[in-house]
Amino acid sequence: MPDKAALITRRERMLGRNMSLFYEDPEHLVRGEGVWLRDADGRRYLDSYNNVPHVGHSHPRVVEAITRQVSALNTHTRYLQDIALRMAQAVTGRTGAIATNHTYPGNTATEL
Structure with missing residues (x-):
């Protein structure tokens, strides 16, 4: 396992200094x-x-659900598939556009 200083240096090189960590001396x-x-x-x-x-x-039900999904399809919303739509409807109960404001990850007023 890399030491912490080497990991921080590698992270800064690969992600840039603007992708900051929470703490000056992170765990x-x-x-x-x-x-x-x-x-x-x-x-x-x-x-x-x-x-x-x-x-x-590492909740067992969440791990099992993720494993089941990535075993079938592991992609994102830029391809046409319905998992994101089913998830959004299950969480909100809505069938129309869902907008999020000031959320992470994403930007203001991102629509699903």
């Missing part, structure tokens, strides 16, 4: 399970920020 996270994250040295951190309020990291 090198390698695994998440439930509400816990682990760094490259095995230290455990309670994650009360990223994904945990939803279902936690």
